Amino acid sequence: MLTRIDHIGIACHDLDATVEFYRTTYGFEVFHTEVNEEQGVREAMLKINETSDGGASYLQLLEPTREDSAVGKWLAKNGEGVHHIAFGTADVDGDAAEIRGKGVRVLYDEPRRGSMGSRITFLHPKDCHGVLTELVTSAAVESAEH
């Protein structure tokens, strides 16, 4: 069951400049940064608020580390902007299986590693009215359950 807006993923050409824009314009600070070589991105998470399910909502700023990554190709086509949205769940495996059973294409056979040790998968935007949609189970929730 999806219980929060976990993050909004925003693709940018220059992560440092975009982080600086969000800091100086709104006062949003960087909560976490990492490089995800599998996804081909360098990213910064800006925590905006906590959520009623015990999680939080972030902006995820994404700079491609290579042009042939999914985000790199998306940026070349679309320019900077909102790349995907992500919903938080305590059970990404179960929810992905249930949603796949409803005929929505799930992009990974098994969830992969996302930000901050989370486990993630994506739903095909053409099956979601044009919205690339991510499902996330955060590391903290997994630790609490096991």
Next chain:
Amino acid sequence: MLTRIDHIGIACHDLDATVEFYRTTYGFEVFHTEVNEEQGVREAMLKINETSDGGASYLQLLEPTREDSAVGKWLAKNGEGVHHIAFGTADVDGDAAEIRGKGVRVLYDEPRRGSMGSRITFLHPKDCHGVLTELVTSAAVESAEH
């Protein structure tokens, strides 16, 4: 000060079909619907979670009521997808003035009426790394303060 992700605005061709997709795929229910003739949209708000500032985060599904509305023109160019993101604040007037002072174009001289009696303004996407960004003060927050 912006204290939450208030909503993600998603443009669609057929509001009823898109509402049905979100209900059957994820179990998200409609919290509120309205027509905003000034914005030229018919919309449904789906409440996803509550937030640590006393507000909530929604998906806002938007169907244009006329082709020459901002959302209608955007849809014709881009197809369905994420149209804008919105941050919640207790003081949209003050924050808009402060952000304008930093050189970011604010699209309205004065905030206008948004969903559920809120007061809203927008920031120019070209000044925000490609993201059309809305600032929202909800009616509930205003009532509590006055």
